[in-house]
Amino acid sequence: MKTGLATCLVLLLAAVPAAHSAQRPAPGGTDAYPTRPIRLVVPQAPGGSNDIMARYVGGQLGERLGRQVVVDNRPGAEGTIGTEIVARASPDGYTLLMASAAFTMNPAVIRKLPYDPIKDFDWVAMLGRAPVVIVVGPSLPANSLKELLVLGRSKPNYITMASAGGFMHFVSAMFRSHAKMDATIALYKGGSPALTDVTGGHVHMAVSTVVTAAPHLRGGRLRPLAIGGPKRVSTLPDVPTVDEAGLPGYDAAIWWGWATAARTPAAVINKLNAEVAAILKLPETARRFAAEGAEVEIRTPAEIRKMVTADLAKWAKVAQDAGMQKQ
Secondary structure, eight states, rough: HHHHHHHHHHHHHOOOOOOHOOOOOOOOSSSGSSSSOOOEEESTTTSSHHHHHHHHHHHHHHHTSSOEEEEEEOOEEEHHHHHHHHHHSSSSEEEEEEEEEEHHHHHHOOSSOSSOOTTEEEEEEEEEEEEEEEOOTTSOOSSHHHHHHHHHHHHHTTTEEEEEEHHHHHHHHHHHHHOOOOOEOOOOSSSSHHHHHHHTTOOOEEEHHHHHHHHHHTTTTEEEEESSSSOTTTTTTSSSSHHHTTTTTOOOOOEEEEEEOOOOOOHHHHHHHHHHHHHHHHHHHHHHHHTTTTEEOOHHHHHHHHHHHHHHHHHHHHHHHTOOOOO
16 A cells, blocks of 8 residues: 555656656747747848848847848849748748838739738738928929929920939829829939939939938028928928828838748747837837938737738739739
8 A cells, every 4th residue: 555655656756757848838939939040031132221231220120139130121022032032031030021112012013922821921020111201493483382382283295303213203103193193204213313404403303212302401402391191301401292292192112121931920029029119129120210301110910911901902003003014
């Protein structure tokens, strides 16, 4: 009898550590994330705003997590090459995408995307947003948005707009439609040459990002008429929003955010979202973003997905109304 009781006691004691062991996270599980470097794919070339923000936030994240965040530039095919890499990556949080507004515009003009923009991605964090600015050059006698609208509506096809394709083309077409004025859009190979022709008087106006237009604005070669967003920007505090200037409802901005492959564990996504939010709250981050004409914006993964879904529909309609053809 004593032998039987002793045997049972031994078995019970042996079971205690086993039970605790079963509750302990497995080595390398989501609680231990990250255990190796994280790859941040930027689907654009080095030097642009996407790359600059990726390197700053990625560097800060690496310091907080104690693991290197390696920026991997994969430009080409309007950003779809790098985006597909992330869509096909293992859903473990070790491959992230530096996404921007182009992510929601490409489906409207690319016939066969190598990924599904909704089903193939989980959203990790929002970084920031930069509204566009409507600018005119010396060849256009308009000193306010109202004067521009009166001129554009009274003289069909008189006004010319410089555009660089991609993001700039979408926001230009959206402005032309929203303003209800006929205008000719002239396409250029980049934002800088487009604005150079506006400053030279060869084209009347442009819808540009604040950071691209900034050197020309400081030099007085361009006149800013309105900010294409719901509030003014700190770098151009005296420039009214389109709502204030008399054209309510026009809201166009470039944004930046991080995504990863679909079916990534929620614990990993939530951890990354919290870490990025902490970085965005730093005063230094606000200063860095302001230099790019942007402001930080914190959102939950669910809020980002809702925004992306709405933007996909918005830009699809802009493309359809403007007669953009899928290639």
